[in-house]
Amino acid sequence: MIQFDQPNIANLPELRQIGKPLPRIDAMGKVTGATQYAADYTMPNMLHAQVLRAKHASAQILRVDVSKARALPGVVAVLTADDLPGAQVATDIPGVTGTSKRAGTDAPILARDRVRFMGEALAIVAAEELAIAERALDLIEVDYEPYPAVFTPEEAMQPGAPIVTEPDNIVARWRIVKGDADAALRDADVIVERTYKTQFIDHAYLEPEAGIAWVDENGTLTIRVSTQVVEHFRSIAAALQLPQNKVHIMGTLVGGGFGGKEDITVELFIGLAALKTRRPVKMVYSREESILAHCKRHPFTITHKTGVTHSGRILASQVNLIADSGAYVYLSPYVLLYAASSAVGPYKVNHVTVNAYAVATNNTFTSAFRGFGAAQACVAYEQHMDEIAQALHLDPRQVRRVNYAQAGDTTPNGQAFRGAVWLEECAQRAWDALGETPPPSAPNIKIGRGLASYMQSYGRITWFHDTSQAWVGLEMDGSIVIRCGVPDIGGGQINTLAQISAEVLGVPLERVTVYSTDSALTPLAGTTTATRQMYMSGNATYQAAMAVRKTLAERASQHFECEPAEIDFADSAVFVKSDASQKMPLTQLIAMCAAEGLPRANLSLFKAPFTEKLDPDNAQGDIWPDYTFGAQAVQVAVDLETGEVRVLKSAACHDVGRALNPAAVAGQIEGGATQGLGYALMEDVQIVNGVTLTPSFAEYLLPTARDVPETKTIILESGTGLGPFGAKGIGEPALTPMAPAIANAVANAIGARVPQLPLTPERVLAAIDSAR
């Protein structure tokens, strides 16, 4: 159930569609099966591609012999690294990390001399039928020679450890210094030092990675692919040595992303095969391939050393973070920055030192995942808040209360929080929503409660100089067309734009059509990552729609002989606010504008705040446009004899600034919390000595319909967000506080803490033993 609260709505304009839980425009296609996802497209004369993947985590490749595979009838092409000299996948964001790109940053498309993780791609087969391609993989002979390997960041940081990527294994580091933590720790009444660990997890979108590529008659490589980033056409062009305007990404509706479709997936494999064969080539990852060979969430080891007063006030924090980057760099430097910058959470701490390292190992590579480092940081800082309270014999909520940041307080980087910072409000409401604690159902059951507050940025890093563009136009029949490059990954990205334009132009939502996700045909809108599309493309759409409205209002004001400000639009009509009889159909006004050559469309670019890079000495400076704040409370039952944990109740409260579509917002919050539940209790990509022990959904467990608790979702609207109508992003924030809230609830129930996610029954039972 959604509780809906509007404590600060007075400064918002009258709204007719924004704020309503309208059915999404993409919903009917999805529920009737009409929506076509990437794997649903076929083309005449299409080939099927499969990729041969390394069977060793670290090895020299002595020989790759594809002759037998090439000779198999029905095989059209077998490609190895020899067929694409020099081609690399850029895994750093081109042009934004500035100075010099670290050596060894890029990943090969196909491994040539060495494989660095089990599952790395070695060869591509394109064949007439999928079964033939699969058979051809068996015919490729590879000789490996084992190469020294390292599987934990701690070992990889030791001198003399095998080097995974040149020049050394520390692929990224951040050192943040604010105030003087050493000195302030000396003044503390109590010092609490603890270490927390998180695991590899998999995005586990229901739609495996998929795409189809073809070369058109102009030599343009077109790739229809399930992606969060159509702008990859540039790095694809670079890798395949094509001009940027000869690579065309046509996105599709994406069957779940969560960061896992932020990096390139099938694009280069099918792109290469299409270029070589000049035939359409389709590739769909198997589930096993998706789990084995695509990126994972970074495991972190986070150590907090915190100095506090007896009353619970935090004086200083020293935080060390070590992240496992896996075999390649990908987005590790930025994931690490998110974690480092939010290391002490939404609390006012004047003296902070953060040291953060991302370290290469021979594990599957890690990269973006909803929450992007900030979620891992929250697992640590929110458990640590409870442990501080325990050390001081105080109520954890009280310790949070005395330390919550206020507007104007600063992050470890010195960035000041702006707008409403409703941490206490959210925590109180989430906690209250749990209601009375029920008695345990059996003597061996203990009930526990936990809370976690959080901060999570929305919008990209501000020194990336982020922009988005949208085109909004009115058709002659009064329908709206939006053109915007936004990929819709299921969060309602497209519907949000539709709802904004429908509101501004007074047209029913169902009369809006959005053409999206095409790198060549829709204005580029940037990535569907970093909780940025509502903020960025929402604002671009708002600006474009407002520009159209302005033209129309001016023309209407001439007709009605009034001021343009007196004109309003609703229900496909235009009218004078103060005199309802002064009214005409929108189509009539559109026709007048068309007859006079007045523009009925606008292309608008929205710019996020731009900042300079951080101070290299102490990482001081602004990093993000703004933050979302909120809290998650849970109630759990723990079986003291078995360690089994059941989450009984979940209550989330987030200040989303403005809920443009409350049903969609609640859907994000509920879905994010459920991912957080999986993170806390069952999800674990177990990679042991480089071998993934959890290659399918039988071993890698997602929460089922039976695992989700009674759920309350409380949406607060401060109206102070930077998005249209004062909205804040909620995509990533929804997940962030759930796992630590559950960890705190379990600790509350059993009187001991499991410092390592996930909280398996066995680990919980061990903690119960230790507390006895």
Add this chain to the structure above:
Amino acid sequence: MREFDLLQPKTLNDALEALAQNNATIRPLGGGTDMLVDLRARRVQPDTLVALQGVNELRGVTRANGHLHVGASTTIAEILKNPLFAPFNALRQAASVFANPMIRNSATIAGNIGSASPAGDMLPPLLALNAQIELVSRNETRVMPLSEFFLGPRKTAKRADELISSIQLLVTSNQSPVSNPQSSAFYKLGLRQADAISLVSVAVWLERDGEKIRDVRIALGAVAPRPMRATRAEEILRGQIFSETNLKESARIASTECSPISDLRASADYRRRMIAVYVRRMIEQAWQHF
């Protein structure tokens, strides 16, 4: 997926004929929920599959001569729905947590038995209920206690030319004046609330005589190379007064009788401990059912 030929016999004779004619690479196909997964993973490499779906002799659940005859092709979903299974609480409980509803609609009882996974959900309750298994081939029919059927992980006493034709369960009625009341219970400990692979599973069956446990069978899953009976733990309880002390001792013995391994889901030590907990709980639960 691997290439194979698919035979679709309409009669049991035709199916058995096919199995008798072919070499060792022929395999029967029941609901397919294990077989297709194994085929994809290349765990099995048959040249020929014999689909049993169309063989009517393998269908149906009938009650006769004090026994329930459960056709090999009986689906797990049917065990949940058919009232004839009502006396077999442990079997019903196992069916209710077996994989998920879609799998239950396809998966068959014989398929679960034939797969002989140490963690097969239906196996401990069938052992606790002292099920008999009937195997048929072109030349003979043999019936054996299910406890003798499992030889090791995925290894059974079934020959390649044989099919599981039915399972037989002894039916007794709690209303009957001639027999003692009986009760059974099952629990599966998994890592989530549905569609989980068992860390351990426990099934117990009790026959009550006043305040005494007249007879008892305890079966364990996922803690040995094959589903097993905890016979020494049974001995502690058999013919004894139902007491907390006996219960705990029996549970303790059960945990020493099993030989679990450590794997990605849990350690051997944890599994042993959970056997002790759940043997005790299931006996309590079955007792409370009286």
Add this chain to the structure above:
Amino acid sequence: MTPKLVKLNVNGRAHHTALAPNTTLLHALRDLGYTDVKSGCEKGDCGACGVIVNGAVVNSCLLLAWLADNQEIITVAGLGAAAKPHPLQQAFVDFGAAQCGFCTPGMIMSAKALLDEYPHPTDEQMREALSGNLCRCTGYTRIFEAVQNAAHEITSD
């Protein structure tokens, strides 16, 4: 491995199609154009490929197509279309139960099978019926609301 002509009755339409014995119903349906049947794991773990065969919802990835010869198969597209959606489909739209939408076809088929058996399912029955269909976006809450409201809608007609 000789192909055989198989008759698949899908959503009331008969298809005669030559299929190899190792073709799963999932691939047979998708090759016939029923791309509303999704492939998520191909081993019965996720439920995205759920279809109703002779009244029972099954994983089409675990059923060989030959064994569906002459059987009645219903996919989500057979329940209704945009012009005339099934009450379950309408409820999924109205309650925001579809986010990325990839699990939605299988989820609706399991919900359909549930409501066929229990027109007024309890929360327990509903959760169990949907427990073989993984959803990674919604956290299931909105799906539960949609199913219960559809049940109400169907039975009040």
Add this chain to the structure above:
Amino acid sequence: MHKKTIHLTLNGEAREWSVYPNELLLNVLREQEYLTGTKYGCGIGECGACTLHLDGAPTLSCLTLAIACDGADILTIEGLARDGKLDATQQAFLEHSAFQCGFCTSDMIMMTRALLNENAQPSEAQVRDYLRGNLCRCTGYASIVRAALDAAALEKQRAEPSAAS
């Protein structure tokens, strides 16, 4: 109605087709072989868009039963270029921009190829006469005729490389 298996050569490669007696060559090419260069324009032999070479002779594939092609040698526009090198007719059409929408281009080229096979030095009148059954709605034929004539010259030039230098 039963399918029959036939064998033929398509663009130089051996093919086995299983076809119903009533299937048209044009449709089999487009739908089974995905050779969509051969176009459907009218279905009654009035436009020439479906022209290909059957045993060397220009043939309307919309009026040809596939089942009758057992043992035949078929060449379509896709098989004209050899070893990555355009045929002289293709090169000439390219250089003369002898197309606008491009829909008749395949058949015009296939006809020109057939013409040059029969007559290496055709006159303009002979070109126009040969192409009379192939309709073009865009170009007014002028550029096509120029291309056809030039193709003859180009081919002559290719055959005598020394004369060209």
